[in-house]
Amino acid sequence: MVHRLSFEAVNRAFCDIMDVPFGGAHYKPFGGKVVLLGGDFRQTLPIVADAGREESIDSSLTCSFLWQHCTVLHLTENMRVVASRESQRSTFGGMPFTEWTLAVGNGNVPGKSFPSNQSTDWIEIPESLLLPSSGNPIHTITSTVYPDFAQRFHNVSYLTERSIITPTNANVTEINSHMLALIPGMPRTYFSGDSLHTDASDPDRLEAEYPTEFLNSLSFNGCPEHQIDLKVFAPIMLLRNLNPSIGLCNGTRLMVLYLGHYVIKGMIMGGTFNGKTVAIPRIVLSVNDYRWPFVLKRRQFPVRLCYAMTINKSQGQTLQNVGVYLPKPVFSHGQLYVAVSRVRTPDGLRFLIMNEDGVPSNCTRNIVYQEAFVDLQTPSS
Numbered sequence: 452m453v454h455r456l457s458f459e460a461v462n463r464a465f466c467d468i469m470d471v472p473f474g475g476a477h478y479k480p481f482g483g484k485v486v487l488l489g490g491d492f493r494q495t496l497p498i499v500a501d502a503g504r505e506e507s508i509d510s511s512l513t514c515s516f517l518w519q520h521c522t523v524l525h526l527t528e529n530m531r532v533v534a535s536r537e538s539q540r541s542t543f544g545g546m547p548f549t550e551w552t553l554a555v556g557n558g559n560v561p562g563k564s565f566p567s568n569q570s571t572d573w574i575e576i577p578e579s580l581l582l583p584s585s586g587n588p589i590h591t592i593t594s595t596v597y598p599d600f601a602q603r604f605h606n607v608s609y610l611t612e613r614s615i616i617t618p619t620n621a622n623v624t625e626i627n628s629h630m631l632a633l634i635p636g637m638p639r640t641y642f643s644g645d646s647l648h649t650d651a652s653d654p655d656r657l658e659a660e661y662p663t664e665f666l667n668s669l670s671f672n673g674c675p676e677h678q679i680d681l682k683v684f685a686p687i688m689l690l691r692n693l694n695p696s697i698g699l700c701n702g703t704r705l706m707v708l709y710l711g712h713y714v715i716k717g718m719i720m721g722g723t724f725n726g727k728t729v730a731i732p733r734i735v736l737s738v739n740d741y742r743w744p745f746v747l748k749r750r751q752f753p754v755r756l757c758y759a760m761t762i763n764k765s766q767g768q769t770l771q772n773v774g775v776y777l778p779k780p781v782f783s784h785g786q787l788y789v790a791v792s793r794v795r796t797p798d799g800l801r802f803l804i805m806n807e808d809g810v811p812s813n814c815t816r817n818i819v820y821q822e823a824f825v826d827l828q829t830p831s832s
């Protein structure tokens with residue numbers, strides 16, 4: 452979901468363009484233009500660094516002054532799952548899959564509480580969705596989602612239809628490294644060129660304080676790593692909008708075809724541009740993180756491996772086979788709902804859950820902030 456401040460900025464720009472006063476009796480939202488917004492408040496809220504529950508809710512469009520001008524219309528049919536007869540037949544917690552998915556999103560699956568844990572937002576995942584609990588969890592989840600990988604690692608449709616999703620980047624990296632090592636041959640490594648930029652009066656002092664080696668060690672959400680290891684046939688995800696008109700958007704998945712010095716060539720997997728071959732250049736990405744007194748400029752290919760991806764990054768994807776790897780529970784509103792709603796059929800969805808002692812479990816957290824739904828039933832003029 453986009454932060455409400457972004458909508459408010461667009462609103463001001465439209466008022467400016469349409470020469471409509473911003474505020475007062477003649478004020479018209481978006482300069483009088485009709486704007487259609489689509490979204491699902493069961494999904495994750497905008498990411499605000501170090502935000503608690505209140506700040507996350509406050510970032511939502513429903514907390515903007517614009518919301519009073521919105522009319523809410525509800526979609527009623529789940530088009531992703533509707534085609535599957537199997538999803539209607541089987542029951543999950545006594546309901547069809549589509550209803551169970553919504554119950555997870557609405558926070559209506561009956562909770563379970565534990566003597567050791569005061570939190571009541573833990574739910575049981577239906578038995579039919581759980582993976583067998585023995586052995587190495589990484590091996591279990593990767594061999595389930597990527598069966599016969601040694602024979603099929605270069606098959607583009609095989610890669611297109613599957614992914615492992617998990618809450619944190621650390622687990623994503625662990626699974627991606629495991630999978631890359633299974634492809635024959637040595638990886639090609641790309642290192643970024645990092646520098647810092649600052650308006651401070653003494654940039655030399657900052658450069659001495661934060662040497663390049665330190666900049667290289669920094670990782671940021673949505674920014675490629677300093678070191679990227681890739682092999683031909685590996686699936687990668689684009690981390691920036693490069694050229695939407697040819698399908699190169701933030702979140703586009705591609706299979707690597709060629710690893711050059713100046714470009715990476717890949718084949719787009721899924722969506723309107725499925726099968727199209729494209730070249731990705733290195734670009735300079737700027738990261739302005741409040742924790743550091745500088746802007747990091749990183750010159751790197753804007754990609755990362757995507758055998759696994761974070762739950763947040765999986766929003767927008769529709770896949771046939773999804774393994775949800777939960778070595779720790781989800782940590783924010785809507786993540787479990789996003790995880791369970793990536794598939795067309797429950798047959799393609801499997802969970803591997805570990806409890807805090809690292810023992811496989813059938814219970815996990817489902818965080819749902821009910822305040823996120825408060826204003827959705829009230830159509831206004």
Ligand SMILES: Nc1ncnc2c1ncn2[C@@H]1O[C@H](COP(=O)(O)OP(=O)(O)OP(=O)(O)O)[C@@H](O)[C@H]1O
Pocket residue numbers: 491530531532766767768769792
């Ligand atoms: N009218 C339709 N007829 C058939 N299939 C549809 C229709 N609308 C959407 N779908 C399918 O449902 C899936 C989800 O659609 P889409 O990605 O547009 O929804 P979304 O709300 O953006 O999803 P997300 O849950 O990722 O936010 C896609 O695979 C799409 O092909």
